[in-house]
Amino acid sequence: MTAQLTLQGVDKFYGPIGKGVHAVRDINMDIEKGEIIALLGSSGCGKTSTLRMVAGFEETSRGKILIAGREVQNLPPVRRNVAMAFEGYSLYPTVTVRENIAFALKAQRESDAQVDAKVNEVAEMLEITAILDKFPASISGGQQQRASLARALVRDADLYLLDEPMGQLEPQLRTLLRGRIKYYIKERGLTAILVTHDQTEANAMADRIAVMEGGVLQQFASPDEIKLAPANLFTGTFVGEPPMNVFSARAAEVSGDIQFRLDAGVELTYSADQFAPDLRAALLSRGEVVMGVRPYAVRRAKDKGGAAAQVVANQWLGDQTHIAAAFAGSTVVLVEHDRADIAMGDTISVELKPEDLHFFDPASGAAISHGTQMA
Amino acid sequence: MESTSLIERILRGIAITVVILFFMFPIFWIFLMSLQTNETILRVPPSMVFEPSLQNYRALITGQLETQTGTLEIRFMGNLFNSFFLSTTSVAIGLLLGVPAAYAFARLKFRGSEDIAFTLLSFRFAPPLLVLLPLTIYFQQIGLANTYGGLIWVYQLIVLPLILWIVRGYFEDIPADVEYAYRIAGHDFWATFRKIALPLAGPGIAAAGLLAFIFAWNNFIFALVLASADKQPVTVGALAFITASGIQYGQIAAGIILSIAPTFALALYAQRYLVEGLSLGAVKG
């Protein structure tokens, strides 16, 4: 089966190849028909650049782009059959929202009744029926954004590129639309790439998440996999809220056990059989590693088993508690589901279970292990 | 809402009146002159009291200039027609060539595009007299001297850079993504130019066209050198009023009134466009 979108060694330089801004670096990716992909990454990491190359607004500096098996990197946008919702909305100012949405359908020579029916359907889904006959300049940012999204979704395209399509909306509406849009896309078997800064949105909508940083694709995997087995330190710390705790550690064998020496004299000792033999060997042979643990996996030890940490903050967020504590020369954050009866300055004992630990190579950032198994 | 005090408004009114008087008085005076005979015009001291007559206009329109030494044939209406024809055609051609070129310069950043655009602009600051001599010789050699075609061609030196630079600024003001959104929806480059870029830049194009028209209309030196009597526009044709038997002030005044009337009307009508076009377009980097 051919993928709906394939990127092969795609590079983007703004300016001369090899000299200009290297915004996208050697991206390889296969997206299957019917998949929703979320593109996640910090600002300026090359998400929009990637989408624009796929759409054909930016030249592909190097590499190949295939849509439904067709090589398109040299075709003009009109021949790629791609729909896009722009980061800056980009509605045509001289016509109404309705006409904005209908533009592409009219270009495809659909009958007026058909166009009307389709426009009304997406407008209803995105809650913009009331503003259909207004002009773009006289509606709010969030309404413009939805109009722009409607203009993309109403089309019949091979690929839907949605660049931060809900960034302007309030959380309630976002949650509502998230579900509706996902249903709309899935029901029709459409293929979509969704750029977002909202991890909840990525998790809720996407079949797979592509994490980018510095123009490089860091990991391309399902939300679960990214959470359980981040490919490198960047993905580990970027995805997940609050972010993963990381500590540099030195692994050593002490009387048959494995001991991790963290900064500030913190020592964590585990019996050797808690790690798979190959992992044990890998950790011991490296010595220096980076240890990561997700906040929700950090526990306060009931007995004396844990390591001491000094509480610096205790925040109840309405549905969970975030506790920050000075630990191993930096801070450890833990999440609990109930209010915690501890105050600043209290000493707590934190417990890190071996199955919750992630290890990374300190130089390259690549994952060594997740839990007790090798990555 | 603007909150201005009464005094401020009165002062502003006075200032505007003074400025209008200052700039409009010569035109008003010329208008008065156009309704008088040479004798009343040259009275000392000058007076605003006279018996208005349309005789000057009649002379211009019929082409019979009465002087002390007899009647003289003038072709003022022909000149007026020439002005119209030359300016309109030049601007039409200028728009036809300049608007797509402006779009290309605004959207397609190709190697040397800035240099080409600047070269075109530099035509505006070369003194016309500098190019006229070689141009006259070339035109005589290739048979373009004293033809409408040749004149219109030379008028492009005036019209094209103006249109190009003003319209380019307008195209650059249109967010590229608006055009991309249209292109990705199944329209080609050309359709996007026609359906999105042209309408959005419409005011700028109108302003540039009007301005170019006024510049073309006011041109004197190119037409003086390159055209003989039957191709001359009013600016040059007015010289005919300096006759052997004296300068025909009344007719000159009437001629001026007739010849500024079209540009004046145009400017009044399109004032808003002009101001926008001049302040928004070309001045922006």
Ligand SMILES: Nc1ncnc2c1ncn2[C@@H]1O[C@H](COP(=O)(O)OP(=O)(O)OP(=O)(O)O)[C@@H](O)[C@H]1O
């Ligand atoms: N037209 C351009 N010319 C030069 N550099 C550019 C251009 N467009 C983008 N860049 C650079 O390329 C990099 C990637 O930009 P891009 O717009 O793809 O980021 P992004 O991931 O979409 O960011 P955001 O989340 O803020 O939208 C940035 O460093 C940016 O400065």
Ligand SMILES: [Mg+2]
């Ligand atoms: Mg972006």
